[in-house]
Each structure stands twice: as C-alpha cells, then as structure tokens.
Amino acid sequence: MSDPEHYRQAARRESTARRYARVIEHFEAEWGGLLPASQASVGRYLAEHADRFSPGTLRTHLAALAQWHLQHGFVDPTKASTVRDVLRGIQALHTRPTVQAEPLQLQELEACVEALTREEQGDQAVVRLRACRDRLLLLLGFWRALRSDELCRLRIEFIRLDAAKGLTLFLPSSKTDRANLGRQLSVPALTHLCPVQAYEDWLGCSGLLDGPLLRNVDRWGRIGEGLHSYSIPRILRRILQRSGLEGEGYSGHSLRRGFATWASANQWSSKALMDYVGWRDVQSAMRYVDAEAPFGTLRR
Known part of the structure; x- marks a missing residue:
C-alpha cells in the first residue's frame, strides 16, 4: 500500500526542507526560543537579528516557523499583525543592496x-x-x-x-x-x-x-x-x-549569470533570453544580467 507521507515529502523541495530545518535549529538551539512560539517571541527574534540578516532572509525564517506550527497543529504566530509590523519596520530601516554572485565570464x-x-x-x-x-x-x-x-x-x-x-x-x-x-x-x-x-x-x-x-x-x-x-x-x-x-x-548562480551576461552582450533580445532561461518577467532576468551589459531591446 502506498504511504501518503511519501508523497507529502515529495511535495516539499529537498533544499527548502533543509533550509527550514536549519532555521528551526537556529531559533531553538542558538537563540534559545521555545516552540510553539508566541507572537511576542517571534517579534523579538526578528528584532534581535535585524542587523545580522537581510529582510529577505528573515522572511524565509518566518516561513520556516510558520510551517513548523502548521505541521504540528498550532496557531501560526507569524501571521500576527504585530509580527508583520516588525518585519516592515526592519525593511524600512535596514534596507541594503542585494549581493550578487560574480558571473562566470566566457x-x-x-x-x-x-x-x-x-x-x-x-x-x-x-x-x-x-x-x-x-x-x-x-x-x-x-x-x-x-x-x-x-x-x-x-x-x-x-x-x-x-x-x-x-x-x-x-x-x-x-x-x-x-x-x-x-x-x-x-x-x-x-x-x-x-x-x-x-x-x-x-x-x-x-x-x-x-x-x-x-x-x-x-x-x-x-x-x-x-x-x-x-x-x-x-x-x-x-x-x-x-x-x-x-x-x-x-x-551556484555564477553560471546562470555568466550565460545571461554573455547572451546580453551578444544582443539577445529580452524575449529570446527569457524564453531560453525560463524567466517569467524582465525584473527577474535583470537580477542576473551584469549592469554594464546591454539587454537587447526591451519590449513590453
């Protein structure tokens, strides 16, 4: 007989599962948080790591905490308005430039x-x-x-x-x-x-x-x-x-960025590059293209 848990495990990406497991370990073992967590403790956790982690990384941490609570049948504290307000405040006060991987040039x-x-x-x-x-x-x-x-x-x-x-x-x-x-x-x-x-x-x-x-x-x-x-x-x-x-x-993004930079320098159109790589929008593509390289003719 097929085991439903086998298919539930398959639905979760392996890399995401490992990342979420590291977040839970960090919350409990390194920071000393208790699970299930309260809204107040999650808010403190975000505030105390505002200087160390980017807002994007903190959103990943919230997603991991949310998944743990839902899987174990507890109310998800990360959806509370107080927690979201803390995250928005961190975003406003700790905006930082995105660190891009070096593209591997030809x-x-x-x-x-x-x-x-x-x-x-x-x-x-x-x-x-x-x-x-x-x-x-x-x-x-x-x-x-x-x-x-x-x-x-x-x-x-x-x-x-x-x-x-x-x-x-x-x-x-x-x-x-x-x-x-x-x-x-x-x-x-x-x-x-x-x-x-x-x-x-x-x-x-x-x-x-x-x-x-x-x-x-x-x-x-x-x-x-x-x-x-x-x-x-x-x-x-x-x-x-x-x-x-x-x-x-x-x-790991250097090969992808390298190709995008090469293709842009060789006058690939935005549509050709996006179709080949699998990007859905120009904004996603531009994160991978070297700023000094032309991106062809952008069309809406």
Missing part, C-alpha cells in the same frame, strides 16, 4: 575548461574522473543557464543524445515549476566549449548508464550518489582556484 570558462582538459590527460585516475565531471558541470550549467538544484536533478534516463544536433534534457522540477510539470530543454552541439561532447566524455569515463548525471567522486575515484545543490558553489570555486583564478564571490 574567458574564465575557457580558462577553466583548458585547465580541466589538462587534468583529464594526467596520470591519476581520480583526477581525470573528477575533471571530466567538472567540465560537464561547467559547460552544461553555463550554456543552459541552469541553477545548482537543476544541475543536480538531471538524470541520465531523462537525457536524449543526438550527436548531430545536441542533447534534449527533461527537468522533472525546478524552482519556478511549482506544479512539478517538468520542462524539456535543448542543448546545442558547439564547435568550441561543447557541452554535448562533455556529456559523451563523462558517460564514457564514468561508465554510468542511469541515475543522477552529476555524482560525487571520492578520493579513491569511486563514483557515489548524486551531487547536492549546496556542493556546486564549492566545486566551482575549486575549479577556478585550480585554473589559477580567484574563486571568491562565485556561487
């Missing part, structure tokens, strides 16, 4: 791929294997402007290879796909920095036939489970450092 992508290609030609099997995976991660993430969690959700059985044209990927779910309908994406074969060739090389090197596309590779060269989204920034920074580049400031 020249940096080329330098990284060159360094990884040299590693793939080395003597150590584990270094070759990891470099082959990292080259695919970079090229696929850049040319398809994928988020970290989307890269980690790619499965081999949902990928179709046409060597003459490219790859067809199926994403079972993503951040903007709240209904979990999935999305089909095409990846072109290129003459330079080709993600399709990187995909073929990785399958040949790893011997993988199904399951998660991007996997952990341990110190002995054993291929493990699929990567988690929180490991992508660390892998990216290590690639940059091994390529002789500065890794500070780069995150």
Whole structure:
C-alpha cells in the first residue's frame, strides 16, 4: 500500500526542507526560543537579528516557523499583525543592496575548461574522473543557464543524445515549476566549449548508464550518489582556484549569470533570453544580467 507521507515529502523541495530545518535549529538551539512560539517571541527574534540578516532572509525564517506550527497543529504566530509590523519596520530601516554572485565570464570558462582538459590527460585516475565531471558541470550549467538544484536533478534516463544536433534534457522540477510539470530543454552541439561532447566524455569515463548525471567522486575515484545543490558553489570555486583564478564571490548562480551576461552582450533580445532561461518577467532576468551589459531591446 502506498504511504501518503511519501508523497507529502515529495511535495516539499529537498533544499527548502533543509533550509527550514536549519532555521528551526537556529531559533531553538542558538537563540534559545521555545516552540510553539508566541507572537511576542517571534517579534523579538526578528528584532534581535535585524542587523545580522537581510529582510529577505528573515522572511524565509518566518516561513520556516510558520510551517513548523502548521505541521504540528498550532496557531501560526507569524501571521500576527504585530509580527508583520516588525518585519516592515526592519525593511524600512535596514534596507541594503542585494549581493550578487560574480558571473562566470566566457574567458574564465575557457580558462577553466583548458585547465580541466589538462587534468583529464594526467596520470591519476581520480583526477581525470573528477575533471571530466567538472567540465560537464561547467559547460552544461553555463550554456543552459541552469541553477545548482537543476544541475543536480538531471538524470541520465531523462537525457536524449543526438550527436548531430545536441542533447534534449527533461527537468522533472525546478524552482519556478511549482506544479512539478517538468520542462524539456535543448542543448546545442558547439564547435568550441561543447557541452554535448562533455556529456559523451563523462558517460564514457564514468561508465554510468542511469541515475543522477552529476555524482560525487571520492578520493579513491569511486563514483557515489548524486551531487547536492549546496556542493556546486564549492566545486566551482575549486575549479577556478585550480585554473589559477580567484574563486571568491562565485556561487551556484555564477553560471546562470555568466550565460545571461554573455547572451546580453551578444544582443539577445529580452524575449529570446527569457524564453531560453525560463524567466517569467524582465525584473527577474535583470537580477542576473551584469549592469554594464546591454539587454537587447526591451519590449513590453
């Protein structure tokens, strides 16, 4: 018999569940709050962290607290007008600029791929294997402007290879796909920095036939489970450092921002870029585009 809890768990994004769990631990263990919480204690919690966390982060903390109370059958204190007034006050008095991830520029992508290609030609099997995976991660993430969690959700059985044209990927779910309908994406074969060739090389090197596309590779060269989204920034920074580049400031959004900046500099229209990446509005897209890069002709 099917277990309803199994499907309830599937409805909640893994990354969101981990983030909410950390919030609850912070509220209880680090701050010393009691659950279920009162409106007054939630208000104090917000006020005491106004200098440390951005208003957006505090809204995430409120969402985590709200979910805990609803799941355990308690009244949600975060919806109280007093709590909302505190949050609005913090927003008014603690407005701060958004910290953007550094975009991975095309020249940096080329330098990284060159360094990884040299590693793939080395003597150590584990270094070759990891470099082959990292080259695919970079090229696929850049040319398809994928988020970290989307890269980690790619499965081999949902990928179709046409060597003459490219790859067809199926994403079972993503951040903007709240209904979990999935999305089909095409990846072109290129003459330079080709993600399709990187995909073929990785399958040949790893011997993988199904399951998660991007996997952990341990110190002995054993291929493990699929990567988690929180490991992508660390892998990216290590690639940059091994390529002789500065890794500070780069995150899981750097590949996505890098592609958007490249496309804008190459005069992609706003509609073409939004359709390709999957953005629903220009405001969302502009958060990823380097301010100095043209964004084509904006049309309403």
